[in-house]
Amino acid sequence: MKKIYSILFLALFSLQSFSQDSGFVPGQLLVMLKSNDDVEKVENDLAFLNSQPTNLKSKQLLSKRLNTWLFEFSTSINHEAMLNAIKNNSFVLIAQSNHYTYERVIPNDTQFGVMWDMHNTGQSGGTPDADIDAPEAWDITTGGLTVAGDTIVVAVVDGGFSLTHSDLKFWKNYAEIPNNSIDDDNNGYVDDFNGWNAYNNDGNITSQAHGTHVSGTVGAKGNNSIGVTGVNWNVKVMPVQGSSGTEATVVIAYTYVLDARALYNSSNGTQGAFVVSTNASFGVDAGQPSAFPLWCAIYDSLGVVGILNAGATANQNWDIDAVGDIPTACPSPFMISVTNTTRFDLRNTGAAYGLTTIDLGSPGTTIMSTTTGNNYTTMTGTSMATPHVAGAVALMWAAACQQMINDYRLYPDSLAFIMKNYMLAGTDPLANLSGMCVTGGRLNLYNALLNVQSYNCSMTTVQNVEINESLNVYPNPAMMEMEISYFAPQSANAEIVIMNMLGEEIFVQPFNLLAGVNKQKVNIVSLNSGVYFLQVKSEEGVISQKKIVISK
Numbered sequence: 001m002k003k004i005y006s007i008l009f010l011a012l013f014s015l016q017s018f019s020q021d022s023g024f025v026p027g028q029l030l031v032m033l034k035s036n037d038d039v040e041k042v043e044n045d046l047a048f049l050n051s052q053p054t055n056l057k058s059k060q061l062l063s064k065r066l067n068t069w070l071f072e073f074s075t076s077i078n079h080e081a082m083l084n085a086i087k088n089n090s091f092v093l094i095a096q097s098n099h100y101t102y103e104r105v106i107p108n109d110t111q112f113g114v115m116w117d118m119h120n121t122g123q124s125g126g127t128p129d130a131d132i133d134a135p136e137a138w139d140i141t142t143g144g145l146t147v148a149g150d151t152i153v154v155a156v157v158d159g160g161f162s163l164t165h166s167d168l169k170f171w172k173n174y175a176e177i178p179n180n181s182i183d184d185d186n187n188g189y190v191d192d193f194n195g196w197n198a199y200n201n202d203g204n205i206t207s208q209a210h211g212t213h214v215s216g217t218v219g220a221k222g223n224n225s226i227g228v229t230g231v232n233w234n235v236k237v238m239p240v241q242g243s244s245g246t247e248a249t250v251v252i253a254y255t256y257v258l259d260a261r262a263l264y265n266s267s268n269g270t271q272g273a274f275v276v277s278t279n280a281s282f283g284v285d286a287g288q289p290s291a292f293p294l295w296c297a298i299y300d301s302l303g304v305v306g307i308l309n310a311g312a313t314a315n316q317n318w319d320i321d322a323v324g325d326i327p328t329a330c331p332s333p334f335m336i337s338v339t340n341t342t343r344f345d346l347r348n349t350g351a352a353y354g355l356t357t358i359d360l361g362s363p364g365t366t367i368m369s370t371t372t373g374n375n376y377t378t379m380t381g382t383s384m385a386t387p388h389v390a391g392a393v394a395l396m397w398a399a400a401c402q403q404m405i406n407d408y409r410l411y412p413d414s415l416a417f418i419m420k421n422y423m424l425a426g427t428d429p430l431a432n433l434s435g436m437c438v439t440g441g442r443l444n445l446y447n448a449l450l451n452v453q454s455y456n457c458s459m460t461t462v463q464n465v466e467i468n469e470s471l472n473v474y475p476n477p478a479m480m481e482m483e484i485s486y487f488a489p490q491s492a493n494a495e496i497v498i499m500n501m502l503g504e505e506i507f508v509q510p511f512n513l514l515a516g517v518n519k520q521k522v523n524i525v526s527l528n529s530g531v532y533f534l535q536v537k538s539e540e541g542v543i544s545q546k547k548i549v550i551s552k
């Protein structure tokens, strides 16, 4: 069953955008209000600043959904002072200058003009902006590394790969010497220099068009003056052959990926590979998860080490909720099931849907990407939709702040789950997908990155308090509400406090303790995704503390 998620857009005006920040319109501010009804209150509150009339007026409602307005004020008022005053107003959530924007990052790859999936300008009669907003996303990051320096890897499980394609950059296991029949890096796989061939259980990767096409969508080299542009411009694609034949082959294929990431985690990044997502553009039509318990369970295991898994649903006009599909009906929270949309933002009627099983749509019809023979071609299918999603996970990790990476190391499964929800919450709702999938929307890469930037990025300065085992928090991670249970040796007036990583108390609720087990529900709707400390405090100070994860 897929989780219900809540839409969160609070930090649209991002904390650590890498975009240019030079210049803004004098006398203008962008302001997100708590409620659109408050607009006149803000105008009245700030009609004067230091006894000077400001002429502050709301000029335009920019986003009704986001309560965001364009305000104007007299340019004789100091811009910084006005900005600070409006930021401190109690009806205002976010305020900033109205910056001049610059042309988005349009890469120089020669085929980019036909890549409607990345940037739909109406080419071939399509609907402008029926796309994943890739140039806007690339203004934030073009991928490759995390802020902590991890080399981001996407594992593509497919039929074969053209390793020599000049527009692709594949992952290599440099700790392994190829073709010497020795497992040089002692990871359990002999000669796995280029990846793994699960059909033959060896390191010989053979070439095939399908896997090469999928790889190009995930990560064809961007802005290198040739061919196509991947969702990521620099990411490493790990080739794993094993997408057809028997289920036994699939188990070997995923286990190679699982081993690589588990080794990365356990070696503190000195061995293995920082695989953040897998791509499965294959499956079993009408397969029932109950008949494939092993295959479905692998996604949970991959999730535990921090990997999200994008799965292509059936290329049939079927309701997967009714007929089933492997892997896209697998109930794992670490599976992201994908259907195929067109240049008109319509579901391709040759692609499956499912209100509870299929998470989102992504462009998959007439997609230009890499193929064998150092060439390029268009292909159509859910197979082409899914690598946009697997690639998006990788780009999102490239946009994550240091604190989020730190938390990912400590809680890989929780943070993977947060990432999935950021992606789903960022989809563009499409009328044509409404009621047809969990989100009713199509991937939007830019929104996904903005959501990543809403993470609670304040760095840890909180001292660890001795963990009192009598404090329990459920569920953890939690989305909207947590239940606190605490065993108190005697009655006391206490409170539940939630602190951010800077040690700032951002939530306080009385917790009147009686001797014995005490239970209380805590509403966390107002808190952003992130890792926090939950404390039980009495007059004597903190008596118990637990780290909690909030995942929206």
Ligand SMILES: [Ca+2]
Binding pocket: 118, 119, 120, 129, 130, 131, 132, 133, 134
């Ligand atoms: Ca667009």
Ligand SMILES: [Ca+2]
Binding pocket: 176, 183, 184, 185, 186, 187, 188, 189, 190, 191, 192
């Ligand atoms: Ca090896």
Ligand SMILES: [Ca+2]
Binding pocket: 176, 177, 178, 179, 180, 181, 182, 183, 184, 190, 191, 192
């Ligand atoms: Ca070797």
Ligand SMILES: [Ca+2]
Binding pocket: 109, 167, 220, 221, 222, 223, 224, 225, 226, 227, 228, 229
């Ligand atoms: Ca290119």
